[in-house]
Amino acid sequence: MPENHSVILTSILDNDFYKFTMQQGVIRLFPNAKVRYQFINRGKHSFPAEFHVALRRAIDDMAVLKLSAAEKRFLKNTCPYLDSVYLDFLEGYRYQPSEVKIEQDGDQIQVSIEGLWYRTILWEVPIMSLISELFYTLKGAAHSSDEAMTELTRNKIESYHKLGVTIAEFGTRRRFSYANHRLVLNALEKYGKGTFIGTSNVHLAMLHHTRPIGTHAHEWFMFHAAKYGFKMANAMGLEHWVQVYRGDLGIALSDTYTTDVFFRQFDKMFSKLFDGVRHDSGDPLLFTDKVIAHYQKMGIDARSKTIIFSDALNYEKVERIAHYCHNKIGISFGIGTNLTNDAGPEPMNMVIKMTETQPQHEDWTEVIKLSDEQGKHTGTERMIHLAKTILKID
Structure with a gap:
């Protein structure tokens, strides 16, 4: 892996909007909740050697990101439902890379996130975008002009x-x-x-x-x-x-x-x-x-x-x-x-999903999703079966 590398993410706002709207809700209603997230390689993609090193470096680089004065003005003027207290919080927010664990076993990677929900909620989207970009870069994938x-x-x-x-x-x-x-x-x-x-x-x-x-x-x-x-x-x-x-x-x-x-x-x-x-x-x-x-x-x-x-x-x-x-x-x-991602190479099929939560100084509880498409279910078979039984889903 080369010693000189370019920083991939340059703005704390390079993220999906619903992460910030949910973050405000979590801060207001569930400030003590803890969560765990897990990377799921749905497409069974094979990652190149030392991919975890490049991903670790890119995530560590995110520690310096912070909300600029111009970005704060944009949010205040464009999104009046984001209150001043939340915007002040976001101005002081910094990513903590220690919340993210990365391992690689052969051509497969494991990525997990754990911490307070109001802090860790912002990791999912940028980490996925980093995995995708680094995957194509390190594979040397040819792409459209x-x-x-x-x-x-x-x-x-x-x-x-x-x-x-x-x-x-x-x-x-x-x-x-x-x-x-x-x-x-x-x-x-x-x-x-x-x-x-x-x-x-x-x-x-x-x-x-x-x-x-x-x-x-x-x-x-x-x-x-x-x-x-x-x-x-x-x-x-x-x-x-x-x-x-x-x-x-x-x-x-x-x-x-x-x-x-x-x-x-x-x-x-x-x-x-x-x-x-x-x-x-x-x-x-x-x-x-x-x-x-x-x-x-x-x-x-x-x-x-x-x-x-x-x-x-x-x-x-x-x-x-x-x-x-x-x-x-x-x-x-x-x-x-x-x-x-219609640039030539096949798009990646992957997600990062919440897997467990500790709502309020309680026990850790597994979480699941039962979408309208069976292949999009996430969670353990035991918990999925329990949810289907309680909700009377065939």
């Missing part, structure tokens, strides 16, 4: 414009590289007027004068299941989100314990208060039918609500969903890997 990437992104966003849909960029965690991510955002900003509506990456939202997009992730509900039980996880998660944001950031994630279970607790109050729901697993058309049926049952015009689709999207999938939803319900799309 800057001009080709720009033209490809231009063609994509212009196709979405003709389709009449709005697109947000959600691709930080599995991007080909930071430089490639910038190219994509430059093209989206230049050619996507009226179609490109923002990015989940807060740093790039600031650089490209657009808005950061996101609300909460599965871990918000996974923690609530550990603290309040599987039956109360969705209701308490939503209740606490409302307590913190009072109607802002109103897109609810529905598939932590399957959409069917979610809608049992998404009552009329939540259905009216939240602007809509996000689809992240399972058949998008079947999901659409369930959402519309739920709003009809609540006496709500589905056309006043929105579904954000964000599950492994490409043009063909977006086109099919858009035609199906036309005049039925509001829609928008969050596209990730297909925008930020």
